[in-house]
Amino acid sequence: MGGRGRGTFGDVEAGTRTAEIVARLREHPVGAAIKDRGQLERALASPSAVLFILRGDGLELAPALRRIHAAGKLAAVHLDLVEGIGRDHVGVRWLIRAGADAVISSHGHLVRTVRASGVVAIQRLLLSDGASIAAGLAAVERAEPDLIEVLPGAILPHVRDLLAERVRVPLLAGGFIRSAADVDAALAAGAFAVSTSSPELWGRR
Amino acid sequence: MAPRLPEVLLEVKAGNSWPPRGHGLLLHHLDLDLLVRIAGHTEDPLVVDLDSVDGLSPDRRAAAFVIGRLGIGTIITRHAPVAAAAAALGGLALFRVFAFDSTGLERSFAAHPRSPGVGTAISPGLVLPYLAARDRAALSGPLVGYGLVRRWEEVEACRRAGADSVALARSGPEFSV
Numbered sequence: 333m334g335g336r337g338r339g340t341f342g343d344v345e346a347g348t349r350t351a352e353i354v355a356r357l358r359e360h361p362v363g364a365a366i367k368d369r370g371q372l373e374r375a376l377a378s379p380s381a382v383l384f385i386l387r388g389d390g391l392e393l394a395p396a397l398r399r400i401h402a403a404g405k406l407a408a409v410h411l412d413l414v415e416g417i418g419r420d421h422v423g424v425r426w427l428i429r430a431g432a433d434a435v436i437s438s439h440g441h442l443v444r445t446v447r448a449s450g451v452v453a454i455q456r457l458l459l460s461d462g463a464s465i466a467a468g469l470a471a472v473e474r475a476e477p478d479l480i481e482v483l484p485g486a487i488l489p490h491v492r493d494l495l496a497e498r499v500r501v502p503l504l505a506g507g508f509i510r511s512a513a514d515v516d517a518a519l520a521a522g523a524f525a526v527s528t529s530s531p532e533l534w535g536r537r
Numbered sequence: 538m539a540p541r542l543p544e545v546l547l548e549v550k551a552g553n554s555w556p557p558r559g560h561g562l563l564l565h566h567l568d569l570d571l572l573v574r575i576a577g578h579t580e581d582p583l584v585v586d587l588d589s590v591d592g593l594s595p596d597r598r599a600a601a602f603v604i605g606r607l608g609i610g611t612i613i614t615r616h617a618p619v620a621a622a623a624a625a626l627g628g629l630a631l632f633r634v635f636a637f638d639s640t641g642l643e644r645s646f647a648a649h650p651r652s653p654g655v656g657t658a659i660s661p662g663l664v665l666p667y668l669a670a671r672d673r674a675a676l677s678g679p680l681v682g683y684g685l686v687r688r689w690e691e692v693e694a695c696r697r698a699g700a701d702s703v704a705l706a707r708s709g710p711e712f713s714v
Binding site for chain 2: 491514
């Protein structure tokens with residue numbers, strides 16, 4: 333078990349694609365959440381090792397993903413948020429052919445499809461109330477993602493106890509991570525990395 | 538006139554013990570029969586999460602039943618037409634906005650009816666202190682923090698962040714009244 337938190341969640345098998353992305357994020361634990369071309373340019377020039385593509389034309393991502401790889405970085409693409417891509421196995425296949433190293437979704441059936449396709453599957457766990465956490469954890473257990481991203485990540489320190497018993501894979505925190513203190517609090521609460529659209533945090537280690 | 542909201546609402550769902558008297562209650566994830574029984578047995582201010590009641594369809598008829606027949610003055614719903622209908626009936630409607638990240642908040646709030654008598658229930662309520670000031674200022678009031686608030690210091694933090702009322706879950710390790 334690695335990371336600098338008081339007991340991070342889960343672990344990964346060495347030598348896998350998941351292990352590679354986890355290792356890159358542990359080295360640079362603030363991933364860059366990208367919503368537009370300007371942010372992409374800043375992220376390419378930043379120390380962030382993993383870029384999270386949250387918006388854009390999903391059908392035309394290949395050139396951007398090639399640039400990300402050429403910069404020595406990895407890319408996770410959010411299947412539910414990019415435009416133009418079907419939320420189905422064909423859409424997943426398209427993103428993988430375009431060069432996505434990881435695919436993110438809130439939907440368990442898509443997460444299973446991603447995992448079966450051989451790239452890293454990240455399942456979003458949306459924390460709105462107790463019922464949503466129970467339902468989300470059950471969905472995670474069925475889908476068996478490689479990684480989980482909890483949102484809003486800023487509240488992870490408050491709800492860690494609700495997740496500790498049932499989360500068995502490494503945890504990312506995203507959403508309303510606005511300050512260095514938010515980053516440190518999420519890592520201390522057990523996240524192995526965070527994602528944020530605040531460029532001033534992308535170099536934090 | 539739309540009802541006033543207490544500063545703290547104790548969350549009540551199926552399986553909870555009966556809450557202490559004298560507090561506002563937020564009823565959610567229970568069935569219609571239990572909702573009717575509670576409405577008939579308390580004078581405390583009630584708020585209902587209409588979308589989570591088994592046996593109710595989250596629509597205008599349900600809003601009319603809850604407000605008109607049960608006398609419950611405030612409903613929470615994520616359905617904008619239902620919120621507007623409840624407000625037209627003289628109730629206070631709280632349009633439920635989900636704030637998982639800034640993009641999600643923007644999208645969720647875009648559907649807000651922004652009409653008189655319709656406030657905002659932001660979920661999770663716990664996120665309120667983490668919102669940027671401009672995001673908080675944009676939310677239509679009255680503003681209720683709803684979801685995952687389990688400790689009194691979290692209630693206070695949400696109040697300081699601008700919540701008119703905060704729903705307190707009843708099963709936290711530090712919960713006491």
